[in-house]
Amino acid sequence: MDMNIDQIPEQALSWHRAGKGAALATVIETWGSAPRRTGSQLAINGQGDIIGSVSGGCVEGAVIVEAIEAIEQGDARELEFGISDGDAFAVGLACGGTIRILLEPVGKVLPEQMLADLVSARTARQPIAYEVDLDAGTRALHTSGFSERFRMDRSGFEEGTRRFIAIHNPPLRMIVVGAVHIAQALAPMAQMAGYDPVIVDPRETFATEARFPGQRVLTDWPADAVKEFALDTRSALVLLTHDPKLDDPALEIALRSEAFYIGALGSTRTHAKRTARLTEAGFTEQDIARIHGPVGLNIGASSPSEIAVSIIAQITQVLRKGAA
Structure with a gap:
């Protein structure tokens, strides 16, 4: 696994433009002792290469399988994984937890230009928020309007909605x-x-x-x-x-x-x-x-x-x- 996890959107865009296919997996919700915080990402290409992480290694294999299928079929997916105490111990956690992951193929679900604009903002050290409405299926980028989320570097759902906000702060x-x-x-x-x-x-x-x-x-x-x-x-x-x-x-x-x-x-x-x-x-x-x-x-x-x-x-x- 490539551990240069700061370049996940950039790598996904590069794979897509190279014709390898790409999908972004994002942790959108956690319960219990989840191994990665909300907003953590994993990029996967059509050959199963990855960069980043959505867990301590215990669910990546299943996410890769789903991602390859999603790239081929062009659909977004919500995945939920419960990590048992035994599995949690195997990856160094004290106890189990549950994580929900949003899987978005680049180009077919996540527009290439939107991802390119996101990458450009990151390159320019411009804080940017990626919003996806999971009910309506709409997506948007914002450079303002989420000041508290930007300050706390905190991705998550807007209260009482299915609007997920992924915060991309500069390194x-x-x-x-x-x-x-x-x-x-x-x-x-x-x-x-x-x-x-x-x-x-x-x-x-x-x-x-x-x-x-x-x-x-x-x-x-x-x-x-x-x-x-x-x-x-x-x-x-x-x-x-x-x-x-x-x-x-x-x-x-x-x-x-x-x-x-x-x-x-x-x-x-x-x-x-x-x-x-x-x-x-x-x-x-x-x-x-x-x-x-x-x-x-x-x-x-x-x-x-x-x-x-x-x-x-x-x-x-x-x-x-x-x-x-």
Whole structure:
């Protein structure tokens, strides 16, 4: 199974255009201890190749069989699977659950142009919602009107209806300013949590491939890099240098952006000085309150790795529950 699950709609479109046939399977409802969240997707082509996942592996085989038939017959299907406790244990779950899956062949049910427009929006980092009315059989794309769903990254049925909304948010990004020891632990953790991390530090002694193997490292000035990245609602900024000449210019740009998370390393005393500088620069108390400083949840972290854990935990909390 290809684990580059961020490219599922893109791969489905590519398979369809290559004449291989394609279908998208989407988790539209779950009960109990379901292995994948609502909105999770699996793409299947006519030869049975797949990308993505709708379970921990326990129902994919049945979905593939149904998908190949749906591609040939050109019909949409709703599939429901109950996962027994025994099967759940086999795929690493504590107990069973039930999932309902919508299967849509590309071209015959899901229009090719609509999928292409969805892919184009994703490429442009434009949040987009795919709506399907399961009773009427209609489909539409929306770039507005579902602000809470976009913020919470939450697909699902509109209450009291059979209108399913699949949220396609841009991939998560994390810009880490400061190629320090904490960043060495934070970057791989961020990748595992689904972020595309970038480390920025103009100090070339710190920002090296040897210290950050396999990571994207830039030696730009932080303000230049942050400005170029155009922080949006799917971007997190973590400042780890606690050097005002590196952190402050980047921080000022971030406070004028839509970044969902801004965190800055430093003690309470350091943050108080930071607050005073930002106030003098014209930022309001509400602006400055967006900064998580000292960065990370207060879990008593001591080592660089533990601090990295606290930062990832806090970013996850803000992403899923909103800022405290």
